[in-house]
Amino acid sequence: MKPIDFWYSIGSTYTYLTVMRLPEYAKANDIAFNWRPFNVRDIMIEQNNIPFKDKPVKSAYMWRDIARRAEMYGMAASLPAPYPLKELALANQIALVGRNEGWVQDYTVETYRLWFVDGLPAGSDPNVSESLRRIGQDPERVLDRAQSPEIVNGLAADTDLARDLGVFGSPTFVVEGEVFWGDDRLDDAVSWSRRGRVVGG
């Protein structure tokens, strides 16, 4: 079975639920995911898709819903986490370096853990340096590379690709052109990959 493309932005709140369970989920279901960071904020601004800003009732619900489901999944979480991220682009540029170098999954898990458990915003220090150190990467070297034109342009190109595929939010799973948006649709995406349709649990 081909890997499922997992499009995500560090900066998305619900993406926490997916990032923290995906490594184990992949093993348990014997399915590979292709971790593809992009800049969801650019796409959402373009499409006037502003789910939480100036929406206090919906925002409060979002945190409560994530807390309940984090508990269901057995994940630690200290909520609400700092939001929105000031350095969303940089957080995902670092992830793209990781994708090119083979440590994107480990970095993404660690930076989300520091953000959602320890309250340190992803994309800014001390989160960036600490998450990179934890996975054995040199922060100075990675930050240099993450801000290079190659990576800045690379993230923009990947964001263009995501947009062309119909991705408008994070997390999104894409299986043979079918788009599945949200942590809630992980099972649907896997079902589509296996059977070409969505089958209930």
Added chain:
Amino acid sequence: MKPIDFWYSIGSTYTYLTVMRLPEYAKANDIAFNWRPFNVRDIMIEQNNIPFKDKPVKSAYMWRDIARRAEMYGMAASLPAPYPLKELALANQIALVGRNEGWVQDYTVETYRLWFVDGLPAGSDPNVSESLRRIGQDPERVLDRAQSPEIVNGLAADTDLARDLGVFGSPTFVVEGEVFWGDDRLDDAVSWSRRGRVVGG
């Protein structure tokens, strides 16, 4: 176990998935739902929560997602259905008459079926007359009552109550003050009702 409050507006698209499966789900899980129509549009406009208008990519995804899940649930659907409804308020005023008279569930199922399967917008004729006739109600009598000050004010009062509970979208399940938004959260609401926490399937 106390019934779970099921707050909904005829006019919401995802609510189709809940309305069509809830009667059977309630029996299968031996749990009662208290069907409570309200005017979600008023609350969404107040809260500047505009999920689909002028958002073609997200709208196209919404219909595709509903189609996939309707198929998963074994529901017929001819999509996209006419949207948005011109007569959302009236559709839910009729539902409130049905709530007072004991036929709210049957009417809601029939009006959604005519809307999502036969392409006839809820709240307008021929949908209104046909759905009422199918459940043995006289359209002229019901329409008179649905437009009476008692019912118009009653729907506004129920909408105020929903807002006070933290309801911001449809469908929403409320269990002892806990709010669960979306067809995707039906199991979570039942879990909360039974165990006071969300337990995975």
